[in-house]
Amino acid sequence: MEQKLKDKVVVITGTTSGIGAGMAKLFAAHGAKVVGSGRRQEKGEAVVKEIIDNGGEATFVRTDVLDQEQLQNLIDTAVNKYGRIDILVNNAAYEPTKVFAENTYDDYRKVIDTNLGSYIMASIYALKYMREQKSGKILNINSVTAEQVVPGVGMYAIAKAGITNLTKIIALEYAKEGIRCNEVNPGLIMAGAFEDPAVREWAHDAIVNGTPVGRLGTVEEIANAALYLLSDEADFVNGTSFYIDGGRRLI
Ligand SMILES: NC(=O)c1ccc[n+]([C@@H]2O[C@H](COP(=O)([O-])OP(=O)(O)OC[C@H]3O[C@@H](n4cnc5c(N)ncnc54)[C@H](OP(=O)(O)O)[C@@H]3O)[C@@H](O)[C@H]2O)c1
Numbered sequence: 409m410e411q412k413l414k415d416k417v418v419v420i421t422g423t424t425s426g427i428g429a430g431m432a433k434l435f436a437a438h439g440a441k442v443v444g445s446g447r448r449q450e451k452g453e454a455v456v457k458e459i460i461d462n463g464g465e466a467t468f469v470r471t472d473v474l475d476q477e478q479l480q481n482l483i484d485t486a487v488n489k490y491g492r493i494d495i496l497v498n499n500a501a502y503e504p505t506k507v508f509a510e511n512t513y514d515d516y517r518k519v520i521d522t523n524l525g526s527y528i529m530a531s532i533y534a535l536k537y538m539r540e541q542k543s544g545k546i547l548n549i550n551s552v553t554a555e556q557v558v559p560g561v562g563m564y565a566i567a568k569a570g571i572t573n574l575t576k577i578i579a580l581e582y583a584k585e586g587i588r589c590n591e592v593n594p595g596l597i598m599a600g601a602f603e604d605p606a607v608r609e610w611a612h613d614a615i616v617n618g619t620p621v622g623r624l625g626t627v628e629e630i631a632n633a634a635l636y637l638l639s640d641e642a643d644f645v646n647g648t649s650f651y652i653d654g655g656r657r658l659i
Pocket of ligand 1: 421424425427445446447471473498499500501502522551552595596597598599601602
């Protein structure tokens, strides 16, 4: 099999489950040295073990992205271990359900700081090294929610809309320094909350009628899109939002 990320040092936030775990496994199968992260140590270590058992290379660094020292440490650990950071994938997210006016100050801080703040700060920490290297790629796992607002997850949607401009500004300011930045915008995916059958039943109409393709997407479909954007084949792709949503944003 052609290895599209051979020897690339890849840091991913939130590899303890879902799309982050799926990307970690796929990227490692494509030759990447994966530095995964998250708060749930056991789950993170289990993903690393699976990668190593399959002949890949991976490390887990326990990280709460709301803690700046831990977030900086995640990036520094990759560079200290491998001498460089080729790719940062911002993926960690928190999506509580609450109508807009019921959010408290603490709700607002947690949602915005997790979903947007951590993407901003991890990018700043990684760019320091990428600019010295004169190469690097940042991929933001965004959401269809960046474009399509639905009731009950407004604070999350505000953060996700911000990620699109984060993607554009990095793409614009650092392209001449050999750095690319893009985002993947998943629709409804069989991961996170949708792993719960009760949530799938509650969201049946959104999945079947609110998505032209009429089904949930898979973790593999998102991971493959991410792999393409991070491969050399996509060197001319910069500042793009890649919607993998079965057409959901069109409804
Ligand atoms: N599933 C969908 O339908 C869907 C749709 C659109 C977009 N997305 C996006 O896809 C990405 C992955 O989501 P998912 O569906 O795979 O959900 P998931 O399985 O719940 O994964 C979320 C990840 O974020 C990590 N995380 C959350 N808060 C964190 C914190 N404070 N510090 C460190 N890590 C933290 C979690 O790790 P710990 O809990 O171990 O810390 C976990 O690994 C997110 O950006 C999400 O917005 C998903």
